[in-house]
Amino acid sequence: MKYLIIIFLTCNILYGEGSDKLFECTKIFQDRKSELLVELERIDEEKQALEALKTATEELLKKKKIALDIKEEEINKKYEEVNKKEANIKKMLEENKKILKELKTTKMSKLAQTYSKMKAASAANIISNLDEENAITILRELKPKTVGQILSKMNPKKASTLTELLAK
Numbered sequence: 001m002k003y004l005i006i007i008f009l010t011c012n013i014l015y016g017e018g019s020d021k022l023f024e025c026t027k028i029f030q031d032r033k034s035e036l037l038v039e040l041e042r043i044d045e046e047k048q049a050l051e052a053l054k055t056a057t058e059e060l061l062k063k064k065k066i067a068l069d070i071k072e073e074e075i076n077k078k079y080e081e082v083n084k085k086e087a088n089i090k091k092m093l094e095e096n097k098k099i100l101k102e103l104k105t106t107k108m109s110k111l112a113q114t115y116s117k118m119k120a121a122s123a124a125n126i127i128s129n130l131d132e133e134n135a136i137t138i139l140r141e142l143k144p145k146t147v148g149q150i151l152s153k154m155n156p157k158k159a160s161t162l163t164e165l166l167a168k
Contacts, residue, residue, distance in 0.1 A: 112141030115150070124153035127162075136165045 115123045115138055127135045127150060139147050139162060147166075151159040 108137050109141050112138050116142050116146050120146075120149035121153045124150045128154045128158045132162065132165060135162055139166060 115127070118126075127138060130138070139150070142150070151163065154162075
């Protein structure tokens with residue numbers, strides 16, 4: 001019986017102290033649970049704020065992309081217009097060069113006709129005073145017989161230089 005009482009007292013002491021410890025653990029867990037719930041609410045609020053920020057950012061990016069696409073389209077249209085204008089200018093330039101060449105040829109041809117009607121000595125005197133490029137252009141327009149008569153009346157040195165240039 002003694003043993004039974006000792007066991008009873010021991011169990012009573014153990015369970016009594018255990019219930020205080022159990023009560024303390026429960027209280028600690030409840031306090032911690034409250035802290036965790038507050039922390040969970042804060043995290044949820046931050047998550048909602050991040051979602052809102054993400055949505056706003058995506059909307060802003062969409063608007064910027066649309067604006068960028070519009071600007072890019074405008075730039076492409078202007079680029080095409082510039083290319084068309086450039087092509088037209090090049091075409092006009094080529095036509096002008098062709099017309100200028102024809103005018104120059106016609107002018108030189110008429111000038112050559114004038115020289116062919118002159119006396120060989122007078123024509124030789126004038127042509128020998130011209131720069132070599134113009135002199136050659138005029139001489140190429142003349143008939144070979146007329147060129148021979150004009151060259152024969154020129155200074156031999158000038159005549160030989162022009163003959164070399166005519167040969168090229």
